[in-house]
Amino acid sequence: MAARIVPRLHNERALWRSGLRLVAGVDEVGMGPLAGPVVAAAVIFLPHHEDDDSLPTSLPQAVRDSKMLTLKARERLEPQIRHAAIGVGIGMVEVEEIDRINIYQAGLKAMRLALDNLPVFPEHVLVDGRSLKNLPCPCSVFIKGDRDVYSIAAASIIAKVYRDRLMIDLDHRYPEYGFARHMGYGTVAHRDALRRLGPTPAHRRSFRLL
Numbered sequence: 001m002a003a004r005i006v007p008r009l010h011n012e013r014a015l016w017r018s019g020l021r022l023v024a025g026v027d028e029v030g031m032g033p034l035a036g037p038v039v040a041a042a043v044i045f046l047p048h049h050e051d052d053d054s055l056p057t058s059l060p061q062a063v064r065d066s067k068m069l070t071l072k073a074r075e076r077l078e079p080q081i082r083h084a085a086i087g088v089g090i091g092m093v094e095v096e097e098i099d100r101i102n103i104y105q106a107g108l109k110a111m112r113l114a115l116d117n118l119p120v121f122p123e124h125v126l127v128d129g130r131s132l133k134n135l136p137c138p139c140s141v142f143i144k145g146d147r148d149v150y151s152i153a154a155a156s157i158i159a160k161v162y163r164d165r166l167m168i169d170l171d172h173r174y175p176e177y178g179f180a181r182h183m184g185y186g187t188v189a190h191r192d193a194l195r196r197l198g199p200t201p202a203h204r205r206s207f208r209l210l
Contacts, residue, residue, distance in 0.1 A: 005064065005065070005068065005147050005148075006064070007063060007064065007065070007146075007147065007148055007149055007150040007152070007153040008053065008055070008148070008149075008150055009048060009055065009150045009151075011126055011140065011142070011149055012025075012045070012047075012048075012126070012149075012150065012151055013048070013049065013050075015123075015124050016047040016048070016049060017049065020123045020124055021047055021123065022044055022087075022120055022121070022122045022123045022124075023044065023045075023047075023122060023123065023124050023125075023126065023151065024042045024043065024044045024087070024115060024118065024122035024124070024125050024126065024151065024155075025042070025043050025044075025125075025126045025127075025145075025149060025150070025151025025152035025153070025154060025155045026040060026041070026042040026043075026111045026114055026115060026125060026126070026127050026128070026132075026152065026155050027040065027041065027111075027127070027128045027145070027146050027152050027153075027155040027156040027159055028040035028041075028091075028107045028110050028111050028114075028128075028159060029066065029156065029159045029160045029163050030159075030163050030184070031103055031107050032185060032186075033183060033184030033185045033186070033204075034184055034185070034186050034190065034194075034203055034204055034207050034209055035095070035167075035170070035177075035179065035184035035190075035199075035200070035202045035203045035204060036095065036163065036166060036167050036170060036179070036183070036184040036202055037092045037093055037094050037095060037098070037110075037163065037166060038092065038093045038098060038103070038106045038107050038110045039090065039091070039092050039110060039159045039162050039163040039166070040090070040091040040092075040107070040110035040111040040113065040114040040155075040159055041088065041089065041090055041091075041114050041155040041156070041157075041158035041159035041162065042087075042088070042089040042091075042111070042114040042115045042117075042118050042122075042125075042155055043081065043085050043087070043088055043151055043154045043155045043158060044085060044086050044087040044088075044118060044120070044122060044151070045059065045084060045085055045086065045150075045151060045154075046058075046086055055150070058084060059084050059150070060077050060080040060081055060084060060154075062076075062077060063077060063081065063150060063153050063154050063157065064147075064153055065144075065146040065147045065153050065156055066146065066153070066156040066157045066159070066160040066161075067146075067156075068147075069157070071164070074157050074160055074161050074164075075161060077157050078157055078158060078161040081154045081157060081158060082158070085154070086119075086120075087118045087119045087120055088118070088158060089113075089114040089115060089116065089117035089118035089119075090113075090114055090117055090158070090159070090162055091109070091110040091111060091112065091113025091114035091115070091116070091117060092110060092113065093106040093107075093109050093110045093113070095201070095202060095203070095204050097109075098204055098206065099204055099205050099206040102206065103204075103206075103207075107130070108130065108132060111127065111132060112132060112135075114155075114159075115132075115135070121136065121137070122137055123137050124137055124138050124139070124140065125137060125138070125139040125140070126139075126140050126142065126145065126149055126151055126152055127139055127140070127141055127142070127145065127152070128141075128142060128144070128145035128146045128149075128152045128156070129141065129142075129143060129144075129145065163183070164183055167179045167180065167183045167184055168180045170184075170202050173202075174200050174202065176193055176197055177190065177193045177194075177197070177200065178190060178193065179202075184202075191209075191210055194209050194210055195210060
């Protein structure tokens, strides 16, 4: 299934043809886990004006929605995306703020921070699933954008790799919880560790942990 769902540059090319140059894809990861931060990434690629459906050879060809890729594939693609992009921004909201403002608002804030942390601010933003209000540029929302829109899929990979590395660091601090295996999601093993050991400072107290 993953091999047949290939994100394309249709939306980016339409904007490039309209005269825009800086088009960013943005996506967030980590909305569902019981522990760890929410992380978002924003990615801008140089305009490519080819009329055919193929991806330019200068861009990584294996980019997909991060959920459709193995850990090894994401780790391989992440530096390729960074090399091909003219800008990458990361935004992160920590557990304490997630508990204070709620997970939905935390995801929106992480995406805004990712855009703010780009080296140049985009002229148009492509976002997966939810609209970002009050941006200084237009924003287009795509349901399943991380599956279909190349820049959003690339952002999903950058965000996923970044967050996974943070969770591996947490695993070193709290080895009994298995964060490097489940990345904070509510697996049976994770919930069993919570029952035995209780929550760590990395757990989201506003979530139903058990």
